[in-house]
Amino acid sequence: MEIRQWTELVAAAQAGDQRALDELIARYLPLVYNIVGRALDGHLDVDDVVQETMLRAVNGLDGLRDPDSFRSWLVAIAMRQVRDRSRAQHRSPVAMPDEERDRADPGADFVDLTILRLHLEGQRQEVAEATRWLDEDDRQLLSLWWLEIAGELTRRELATALELTSQHAAVRVQRLKAQLEAARSVVRALNTAPRCYELASLALEWDGRPSPLWRKRLARHTRACPECGGARPDLVPAERLLVGLALVPLPVGFAIAWQLLPGAATATAATAAAAHSGAGLAQTALQLLLKPAVAVTAGVTLAAGGAVVVYQASHGSGGALPRASAPAASHSGPAPSTAPTLGTATESPKPSASPSPSPSRSSLYGSVVDAADTAPAKDAEPGALPKRPETTLTSTGGNHAVMNFAGDTVTLKGRGYVLVRWQIVTTGGRVGSLVMPTWTGLRGKLFHVASGGGKRMDDVLSDGSSGLGSPATGFDTLPSGAQQMWQNEYYYVDGEVTLHQNEDGDADYNLNVMLSSWASANADVQTGPAQGVYRYGLVRDTGADDAPVPQYLTRAEPTDQSGVKQHAHVT
Numbered sequence: 001m002e003i004r005q006w007t008e009l010v011a012a013a014q015a016g017d018q019r020a021l022d023e024l025i026a027r028y029l030p031l032v033y034n035i036v037g038r039a040l041d042g043h044l045d046v047d048d049v050v051q052e053t054m055l056r057a058v059n060g061l062d063g064l065r066d067p068d069s070f071r072s073w074l075v076a077i078a079m080r081q082v083r084d085r086s087r088a089q090h091r092s093p094v095a096m097p098d099e100e101r102d103r104a105d106p107g108a109d110f111v112d113l114t115i116l117r118l119h120l121e122g123q124r125q126e127v128a129e130a131t132r133w134l135d136e137d138d139r140q141l142l143s144l145w146w147l148e149i150a151g152e153l154t155r156r157e158l159a160t161a162l163e164l165t166s167q168h169a170a171v172r173v174q175r176l177k178a179q180l181e182a183a184r185s186v187v188r189a190l191n192t193a194p195r196c197y198e199l200a201s202l203a204l205e206w207d208g209r210p211s212p213l214w215r216k217r218l219a220r221h222t223r224a225c226p227e228c229g230g231a232r233p234d235l236v237p238a239e240r241l242l243v244g245l246a247l248v249p250l251p252v253g254f255a256i257a258w259q260l261l262p263g264a265a266t267a268t269a270a271t272a273a274a275a276h277s278g279a280g281l282a283q284t285a286l287q288l289l290l291k292p293a294v295a296v297t298a299g300v301t302l303a304a305g306g307a308v309v310v311y312q313a314s315h316g317s318g319g320a321l322p323r324a325s326a327p328a329a330s331h332s333g334p335a336p337s338t339a340p341t342l343g344t345a346t347e348s349p350k351p352s353a354s355p356s357p358s359p360s361r362s363s364l365y366g367s368v369v370d371a372a373d374t375a376p377a378k379d380a381e382p383g384a385l386p387k388r389p390e391t392t393l394t395s396t397g398g399n400h401a402v403m404n405f406a407g408d409t410v411t412l413k414g415r416g417y418v419l420v421r422w423q424i425v426t427t428g429g430r431v432g433s434l435v436m437p438t439w440t441g442l443r444g445k446l447f448h449v450a451s452g453g454g455k456r457m458d459d460v461l462s463d464g465s466s467g468l469g470s471p472a473t474g475f476d477t478l479p480s481g482a483q484q485m486w487q488n489e490y491y492y493v494d495g496e497v498t499l500h501q502n503e504d505g506d507a508d509y510n511l512n513v514m515l516s517s518w519a520s521a522n523a524d525v526q527t528g529p530a531q532g533v534y535r536y537g538l539v540r541d542t543g544a545d546d547a548p549v550p551q552y553l554t555r556a557e558p559t560d561q562s563g564v565k566q567h568a569h570v571t
Contacts, residue, residue, distance in 0.1 A: 010067035021061075025054060028071070030247045031152060032078050037248065039082045039143035041132070042110035049085055053078045072157040075144070079161040082140055110248070117248050118402065123184075124241045130183035132210035138176050145173055149242040180238055182219040183210075189218070189228040196227040236425075244423035244510045246402040365445060366549035366570060372484050375456050378528075378535040385450055385522045386543030388492050390416045395515055403437075403501040403511040406562075410513045411441075413496040417449070417521050420489045420499070421512040422457055424468055424476055431474035432506030436482060437499060438552040438564040444495015446570075447547040452488025453527035453537035461534075476507040481566060483551055486538070490521040491550065502562040 006027070012020035029050070036049045057074050064073055114120065114128045131142055144158045159169035189199055199221055206214055222228040376382075393416030395401060401410045412418055420437075439446060457467030467487055469475035478484065503509055525537030541547045553568035 006070055007067045010061070010064070010070045014061055014064070014067070021058065024070075025058070028057075028074055029054060030250055031071075031147070032074065033250055034147060034152075034247045035075065035078045035143045036082060037110045037113070037143075038131070038146060039079075039140045040085070040110075041139065042113065045085055046110075049078075049081045053081045056081070071153075072160045075153065075157055075161045076163075079140065079144070082143075086136060086140075114248050118245060119404065121405075123236050124245075124404075126184050126187050127180070127238050127241055129187045130180055133183035133186060133212065133215040134176075134179055135212040138179055138212075141172055141176050142180070145176060146242060146245075147247075149239045150245045150247075151243070152247065177238065179215070181235065182223075183215050184235060184238070185222040185228070186215055186218045189222045189225075192228070196225060198225060199228055240425060243425075244402060244421065244512050246400045246512070249398065365545055366447065367546050372478075372481065375459075375484070376536070376538060380536060381528065382525050382536050382539045385518065385525055385539050386541050387518045387522075388417075388447075388449075388494075388541075388543075390517060392416070393418065393493060393515055395513065397513055399515050401513045403499075403513060406435075406501060406503045408501040408511075409498050411496065411498040412493045412513075415494045416492070417516040417518055418491050418493060419452070419512075419514045419516040419520070419524075420491065421514065422467065422485050422487050422489070423510040423512065424457065425508040425510060431469055431476060433477050434479070434482075434507045434509065435502045435504050435562050436479060436552050436566075437501055437511060438554070438561050439497050439499055439550055440554055440561055440564060441557045442495065442497045442553060442555045442570060444493070444497075445545075446495070446497050446549055446553060447492045447541060448489070448550045449492045449539075449541035449547065450490040450521050450525050451486035451538040451540065452490065452521070452524035453533055453535065454487055454524075455534040456484055456486045458484050459534050476509075479566060488524055488537075490516065490524070492541070497553075498557075500561040504562070 006024075009020050009024055009027075013024055032053050033046075033050050036053065037046050040046050040049065053074070056077050060077075064070060111128050111132055115125050120128055131139065134142060141162065144153060144161055147153045148155060148158050155166065155169065158173075159166050162169060162172070164172065189195070190203070194200075195203070199218070202218065202221055206218075391414060393412060393414035395410055395412050395418070397403075397410040403410065455467065460466045464471045466475065468477075499511070499513060501509075501511055525539055527533060528536035549568060549570060551566050551568055552564045553570055554564050555570055558564060
């Protein structure tokens with residue numbers, strides 16, 4: 001969510017706009033769940049801590065002086081609740097014959113949830129498993145650092161949440177990375193079959209449960225043992241593996257479906273009674289969402305400020321997700337149970353600075369840039385982005401899908417804007433030529449409307465690196481004539497189309513596919529060097545039917561998606 005958007009939303013909520021308050025809850029509940037879930041590793045108290053965090057934020061919103069600091073403030077509240085829970089546990093430890101009884105159902109283990117729901121494999125899965133070996137303080141830091149690397153938080157927000165200076169936070173992060181790398185070497189060595197003789201002997205006294213003490217003992221062996229890999233030069237740094245990863249979706253017990261419906265239905269009798277008692281609709285919604293025991297098993301519908309919140313009661317105990325032997329290959333991310341509805345921005349754009357289409361082209365659909373276009377000057381302000389109609393756009397990958405591997409797909413259907421965010425992973429032998437993503441099975445129209453402010457992937461930074469690589473690793477190359485992508489690319493869908501990730505044995509890349517809006521795209525495009533980024537964005541949309549369409553687009557559904565021709569013809 002862009003800074004301008006959440007600032008306006010917070011200000012509206014502070015002014016008493018119930019719809020804005022409801023949207024804040026829906027937007028930031030997944031972020032808080034990921035922070036608390038990872039910090040507490042799926043402990044039974046996760047539900048309580050998340051609920052208490054959100055309720056404190058709702059009740060204290062009027063006292064927030066600077067709406068720009070809302071996310072930082074919310075994250076700090078979450079971390080204080082995590083620390084308070086930890087201190088309470090240490091003061092009054094629960095006496096149980098088996099400490100595992102104090103954990104959530106194994107299916108709710110946050111590491112397992114991360115691997116299952118984000119479809120992690122290989123070294124990404126090793127990173128997730130290695131987090132089990134960290135001590136409590138490092139796990140709390142990890143919950144924030146993971147989201148910083150994934151692009152959900154900033155370093156300043158991380159430091160604020162931990163009540164540290166930026167310098168001290170940097171030292172803590174470096175220590176965490178060292179502990180995590182040691183744990184990764186332990187995970188890899190223990191998963192090797194057969195284990196080396198010395199490691200097997202050392203592990204005879206180990207009870208099989210990851211712990212900081214055993215991480216230290218086993219890591220001393222793995223660092224020195226040639227058979228266990230020593231320093232493991234092939235390990236990709238964790239920060240490269242985590243870049244662009246999505247949030248872990250809310251489990252069934254937290255499921256929310258938000259629909260912006262005019263004249264929403266009235267609340268249930270129980271909900272209405274609770275609201276009249278002073279709890280408020282948003283607070284009541286949280287209590288229903290986070291406490292499955294108080295809701296009827298068939299589900300509860302709450303009308304709050306025009307937003308219908310549907311609570312889906314969990315199946316089985318604790319709302320735990322079932323374990324899966326393998327992730328689905330059809331797409332990265334869960335399919336939403338209810339299609340998200342995109343809000344309609346009230347801001348009217350200024351007249352477009354883009355040239356009007358010629359009469360001879362007005363009846364044609366789309367134009368294609370079949371050559372590498374020249375980047376505008378960094379400080380060249382873009383024209384206005386024409387505003388197209390937005391109704392409902394659905395994605396088989398949910399609100400935010402991450403496409404990590406060749407064969408991952410996301411199908412978009414409806415009318416609205418979508419953001420495709422690029423992340424290149426350049427490591428060792430994975431540098432080389434890019435096999436571009438393709439759009440297939442188009443029914444209707446698809447336009448490439450804008451490139452977001454910040455940078456093109458080939459913009460060279462002060463250290464000589466770019467979004468395509470670095471002098472140390474090498475640089476990835478695009479097919480001849482391919483349009484250079486920007487990190488944030490915006491498209492407008494009016495119909496149905498499927499996006500395919502097509503990496504092969506050369507360059508490795510990830511795509512983040514996020515449902516968006518005209519307001520988000522316009523704000524991103526207008527963000528330029530004055531805000532500390534590399535360049536302004538680029539408006540591509542003419543506002544007419546001859547606006548550009550993506551390269552590698554076809555109405556056909558070929559068996560080999562990577563073979564779609566660069567020169568798309570979809571008129």
